[in-house]
Amino acid sequence: MSTNNDIKSLSRRDFLRYTSVAGGAFVLGTILPGVSPVWAASETDDSSNTLNLFVSIDNNGTVNIVCHRSEMGQGVRTGIPQIVAEELCADWTKVNVVQGLGDEAYGSQNTDGSRSIRRFYTTMREMGATARTMLEQAAAQKWNVPVSDVFADNGMIVHKPSGKTLGFGELAKAASAQHVPQVKTLTFKSPKDFKLIGKPVTSVDLPNVLTGDTVFGQDVQLEDMLYATIERCPVVGCTVKAYDKDAPLKVANVVEVIEMPKQHFPVLFKNLNGVAVLANNTWSALQGRQALNMQWDLGENQRHDSAAYLADLEKRIVTKGKSIRSAGDAYTAFDSANNTLSATYTVPYLVHAPMEPPAATAVFKNGQCEVWACTQTPQSTQQNVAGALGIDKSMVKVNVTLLGGGFGRKSKPDFSVEAAILAQKTGKPVKVVWSREDDIRHGYYHAISAQHFQAGLDDSGKVTSWVQRTAFPSISWTFTGTTDEPQTGELSLGFGDLPFAIENLSCEVHKAPAHVRIGWIRSVSNIQHGFAIGSFVDEVATKAGISTSDMWLNLIGEDRIVDPKTQGFQYENYGESYDNFPIETKRLKNVLNMLLAKSGANNSTSENEGWGISVHRSFVSYVAVATKVKVENDKVTVLEMHSVIDAGRVVNPDRVKSQQEGAMIFGLSIALMGEITIKEGAIEQSNYHDYTVLRMHQSPKIVTHIVESDAAPGGVGEPGVPPVAASVTNAIYHASGKRIRALPINKHYSV
Amino acid sequence: MIRFNLNSKPVEIDVDPNMPLLWALRDILGMTGTKFGCGMAQCGACTVHLDGQPIRSCVMPLSAIADKEVSTIEGLSASAEHPVQQAWLEHNVPQCGYCQSGQIMSAVALLNEHPDPDDETIDSYMQGNICRCGTYPRIKAAIKTAAKNKQSAFDYSLGKEVGGQA
Numbered sequence A: 001m002s003t004n005n006d007i008k009s010l011s012r013r014d015f016l017r018y019t020s021v022a023g024g025a026f027v028l029g030t031i032l033p034g035v036s037p038v039w040a041a042s043e044t045d046d047s048s049n050t051l052n053l054f055v056s057i058d059n060n061g062t063v064n065i066v067c068h069r070s071e072m073g074q075g076v077r078t079g080i081p082q083i084v085a086e087e088l089c090a091d092w093t094k095v096n097v098v099q100g101l102g103d104e105a106y107g108s109q110n111t112d113g114s115r116s117i118r119r120f121y122t123t124m125r126e127m128g129a130t131a132r133t134m135l136e137q138a139a140a141q142k143w144n145v146p147v148s149d150v151f152a153d154n155g156m157i158v159h160k161p162s163g164k165t166l167g168f169g170e171l172a173k174a175a176s177a178q179h180v181p182q183v184k185t186l187t188f189k190s191p192k193d194f195k196l197i198g199k200p201v202t203s204v205d206l207p208n209v210l211t212g213d214t215v216f217g218q219d220v221q222l223e224d225m226l227y228a229t230i231e232r233c234p235v236v237g238c239t240v241k242a243y244d245k246d247a248p249l250k251v252a253n254v255v256e257v258i259e260m261p262k263q264h265f266p267v268l269f270k271n272l273n274g275v276a277v278l279a280n281n282t283w284s285a286l287q288g289r290q291a292l293n294m295q296w297d298l299g300e301n302q303r304h305d306s307a308a309y310l311a312d313l314e315k316r317i318v319t320k321g322k323s324i325r326s327a328g329d330a331y332t333a334f335d336s337a338n339n340t341l342s343a344t345y346t347v348p349y350l351v352h353a354p355m356e357p358p359a360a361t362a363v364f365k366n367g368q369c370e371v372w373a374c375t376q377t378p379q380s381t382q383q384n385v386a387g388a389l390g391i392d393k394s395m396v397k398v399n400v401t402l403l404g405g406g407f408g409r410k411s412k413p414d415f416s417v418e419a420a421i422l423a424q425k426t427g428k429p430v431k432v433v434w435s436r437e438d439d440i441r442h443g444y445y446h447a448i449s450a451q452h453f454q455a456g457l458d459d460s461g462k463v464t465s466w467v468q469r470t471a472f473p474s475i476s477w478t479f480t481g482t483t484d485e486p487q488t489g490e491l492s493l494g495f496g497d498l499p500f501a502i503e504n505l506s507c508e509v510h511k512a513p514a515h516v517r518i519g520w521i522r523s524v525s526n527i528q529h530g531f532a533i534g535s536f537v538d539e540v541a542t543k544a545g546i547s548t549s550d551m552w553l554n555l556i557g558e559d560r561i562v563d564p565k566t567q568g569f570q571y572e573n574y575g576e577s578y579d580n581f582p583i584e585t586k587r588l589k590n591v592l593n594m595l596l597a598k599s600g601a602n603n604s605t606s607e608n609e610g611w612g613i614s615v616h617r618s619f620v621s622y623v624a625v626a627t628k629v630k631v632e633n634d635k636v637t638v639l640e641m642h643s644v645i646d647a648g649r650v651v652n653p654d655r656v657k658s659q660q661e662g663a664m665i666f667g668l669s670i671a672l673m674g675e676i677t678i679k680e681g682a683i684e685q686s687n688y689h690d691y692t693v694l695r696m697h698q699s700p701k702i703v704t705h706i707v708e709s710d711a712a713p714g715g716v717g718e719p720g721v722p723p724v725a726a727s728v729t730n731a732i733y734h735a736s737g738k739r740i741r742a743l744p745i746n747k748h749y750s751v
Numbered sequence B: 001m002i003r004f005n006l007n008s009k010p011v012e013i014d015v016d017p018n019m020p021l022l023w024a025l026r027d028i029l030g031m032t033g034t035k036f037g038c039g040m041a042q043c044g045a046c047t048v049h050l051d052g053q054p055i056r057s058c059v060m061p062l063s064a065i066a067d068k069e070v071s072t073i074e075g076l077s078a079s080a081e082h083p084v085q086q087a088w089l090e091h092n093v094p095q096c097g098y099c100q101s102g103q104i105m106s107a108v109a110l111l112n113e114h115p116d117p118d119d120e121t122i123d124s125y126m127q128g129n130i131c132r133c134g135t136y137p138r139i140k141a142a143i144k145t146a147a148k149n150k151q152s153a154f155d156y157s158l159g160k161e162v163g164g165q166a
């Protein structure tokens, strides 16, 4: 346990400030560690020393636990309270989850990077144990018995000798007057006594989902609200030349046409240039928008063509790049190798396409702005809205709704900024509704990329030289407008942290300027790096005439801790300390071995069928994936997928399982069909018919295995994705002999 | 003025008859359980029943539903006791939940038509409903559970147990 001694007893008013909900008789607050992830580089420094996690107990026994993170299907609104309630010995049926407002007092609220549980596990246990101890003290005082004679159980304090009980509610007031115990004096439950942690507790929001009684960002409705839809510039950086302001106003129920403030590079989270049409309902706004007859000055980026751009990357990536990590002399070793091979892999632009397109509602009154949004980053929303309106961020209140999927899209607050600007201009509540077309065409795209690998083998089949290169436009460009090569933070995602024991190694980057908004999508640069490494290991294994799993085990080498810093790479390790979360080859090999045992991926298959495997560490968790496919009549059918995840201690195994299932399907979408293309600077796709995502008939049988572990909790939402694509293309190779190096697969086969 | 029955109650609205039912439900009637995902019959998030048949409300103009019976997720059963909802609960199906109203409405229609569907029937019936979170394996399992539990007399389209209370 940490040495956090800052748990404090508080007033109801404090609770109100951070949650909009009145607190109970007994309120505790504490500090959560703040952290800024690399892939949100421009965010503010979130570190803060104010209290930020809350538990409050009402006189009626209800335990309110604040969840300061955003729910987007990963189960965080269940997982965080599960941990607190466990140590508190609360009655789970009396736990009420309160969504925290956007406030820097919470420390980082950025719900990305698969960090929610990993970051707060210890602090939340301390919080629960503190509250439990104070309730025990209060009961002992009331009964006038020694504290050692009482214990907490299921929402009550029990007097051991007599068996009499007092409910938490009856003790709430007295507990608040107790002295707050030092963390080092707290006692914690032994994991074997856990009743909630490690158990498949049902999601707290589930009953409402089943009856449609949920409020997502798209569902917010305020009195007198206007519905806005915005025609945005098709090319990033282009500006409005002319439009017909009157035509939309002739559409019934359209009330205003407003040009958005003109913005320049860097794109940041600012609004895109364009024109908003506001109406009394969404449909009328969409009708009005069609009458705008927009004329644009397209600007520089109209020359961007994704096919030509990728061809250029592929041409340059085979040449030597800038080294970011090296050992020995990879080139000399390559030249003197017995056997060599090289390959180039590419991944196109991708977009998140969460089921719920972005939406935000804002009200501006008396110099203050209140926002309701499906945001992964309420504080960034607060800050960017304040910046756009020219007001202090203390004047911006951000309410987090449920998120209809996020995958990284909803950590960009551009849509809230739009709503706030329109609310300020109209003086009315405004909901900005993004259509699916808006979502596909105006995203923050996963970068298009090329990777080149070459390996030299000696006559025993041992790899003696390894060169890997990557090139893709950087997320940092979104914030700087000038960055033109991959940055350390992105290279820390499955590239510079290569866990192989190879004497002669060179990891290199090439330049790649950006022409669209670049963002982070579920597992970020691990997508292209996991695909390339996982594919190349399979190719090297084939060359050496051994199984892919044996090649993995050879390359990973003996049990050890890999420290990329010793080879010159300033590895960022997902913002975690290297002592607590090192790269452990033993865990990597363990998930692989377990996968082989569970899936039978090394067994022979029927004709035209094949298994493919891959393994990858990301977000400080370890995942191995095996996929079985059938290739027949130029069609790929994915038959089954197995995955093994080692994410340290698991709080809610059912939600980890569902995240793994989701990650397999997300990864399959990327591998089989994910592709955004750009012509004359504009996105060519527009909706689910041409930006296809996996549907039920393409979804295979999925089996998930979770490694039982006492290690500190790692990430869960993202680590399942990176090994998927390589496992599929490797399986296709083993089924058909055809190697796919350019994603998506549907460019080569029907799927 | 357009009149129709919404979850067995008559409603009347005075809007452009070209407006798709989805927007009338959400913006005019405040029934936001039916979700917007694509607006062009690609994703199924907006699925409701029209006279017992599943339709995509985002492409169904109000003019086409006059005097008909529309059922939405809110009408299925207020406390989630419908067998499909129960099966969803048992399998802990939803992740973000956004697609689930549409999935449930499609599943109810599927089971009405095919009380004991095999994998292929489920796949082909449900492939119009996207779940970006990837809950397909659980949806499939829940549909099978609902089919199994359904032996009792249950009118799926209306969510009313015959002889019991709504």
Ligand code: FES
Pocket (backbone or CB within 6 Å): B035, B036, B037, B038, B039, B040, B041, B042, B043, B044, B045, B046, B047, B056, B057, B058, B059
């Ligand atoms: S919103 Fe109607 S099918 Fe997608």
Ligand code: FES
Pocket (backbone or CB within 6 Å): A073, A355, A404, A405, B094, B095, B096, B097, B098, B099, B100, B130, B131, B132, B133, B134, B135
């Ligand atoms: S549960 Fe999120 S889209 Fe289906």
